[in-house]
Amino acid sequence: MVKGFSISATAADHKAMLRDILEEVELTRYEIGKAALDARVMAAMAKVPRERFVGAYDRHRAFVNGPLPIGYGQTISQPYIVALMSDLLELMPDSVVLEVGTGSGYQSAVLAELVKHVYSIEIIGALASAADERLKELGYGNVTVRHGDGYHGWPELAPFDAIIVTAAAPYIPAPLVEQLKPGGRLVIPVGEPGGIQQLMLVEKRADGSVSSRSILMVAFVPLTRSQP
Numbered sequence: 531m532v533k534g535f536s537i538s539a540t541a542a543d544h545k546a547m548l549r550d551i552l553e554e555v556e557l558t559r560y561e562i563g564k565a566a567l568d569a570r571v572m573a574a575m576a577k578v579p580r581e582r583f584v585g586a587y588d589r590h591r592a593f594v595n596g597p598l599p600i601g602y603g604q605t606i607s608q609p610y611i612v613a614l615m616s617d618l619l620e621l622m623p624d625s626v627v628l629e630v631g632t633g634s635g636y637q638s639a640v641l642a643e644l645v646k647h648v649y650s651i652e653i654i655g656a657l658a659s660a661a662d663e664r665l666k667e668l669g670y671g672n673v674t675v676r677h678g679d680g681y682h683g684w685p686e687l688a689p690f691d692a693i694i695v696t697a698a699a700p701y702i703p704a705p706l707v708e709q710l711k712p713g714g715r716l717v718i719p720v721g722e723p724g725g726i727q728q729l730m731l732v733e734k735r736a737d738g739s740v741s742s743r744s745i746l747m748v749a750f751v752p753l754t755r756s757q758p
């Protein structure tokens with residue numbers, strides 16, 4: 531066995547991750563317009579075992595405040611970004627959320643701690659089934675994972691209280707805005723795939739009108755499209 535291969539992260543590493551998130555929130559407070567995130571979001575970040583969502587080779591550094599590879603050229607997002615995006619959605623315990631880009635299922639688990647139900651779509655079949663299995667093993671009965679192209683959203687289950695896209699799109703997909711409830715929020719990285727994007731917050735008001743604003747510069751893996 532490779533030395534160090536099975537070394538796991540510790541509870542102290544998990545605490546350090548929470549401190550790193552607080553520090554980065556503080557450093558970006560002028561961009562994100564707040565000096566602290568919702569306490570419920572931070573409690574979810576404290577609860578979800580990130581080491582269960584990364585590969586065995588990365589388990590020892592599962593709580594580093596950065597993205598990590600999850601196979602198929604994809605990554606589990608940086609903890610600070612997971613926390614920030616969850617916070618921006620202003621979730622309620624009875625919210626129903628759509629996630630595009632299940633990946634490892636980590637963001638889905640964080641959301642599952644905060645809302646009634648999470649519907650998540652992943653375009654890579656192997657990642658979708660691995661995440662589904664992992665979430666079930668961890669007892670997240672309120673997450674439903676589907677293999678497919680999330681660009682189209684999940685029209686049969688729409689509208690949603692909130693939608694989160696964890697892959698970068700060149701523009702905001704119209705079907706996702708359509709599938710947002712009045713009063714709902716959509717968070718999505720928009721910009722050049724493979725480069726830097728703007729994390730956009732889209733809000734649908736009670737009268738159905740839509741506004742959007744840029745929150746922060748980010749770097750996400752691209753939103754890909756299924757071939758017809």
Ligand code: SAH
Nearest residue numbers: 606631633634636637652653680696753754
């Ligand atoms: N939320 C994930 C982050 C995964 S990275 C986590 O916590 O681990 C983004 C994911 O989006 C990748 O797994 C990628 O395969 C997926 N993806 C890219 N384009 C997609 C699309 N059109 N529909 C659904 N998933 C997509």
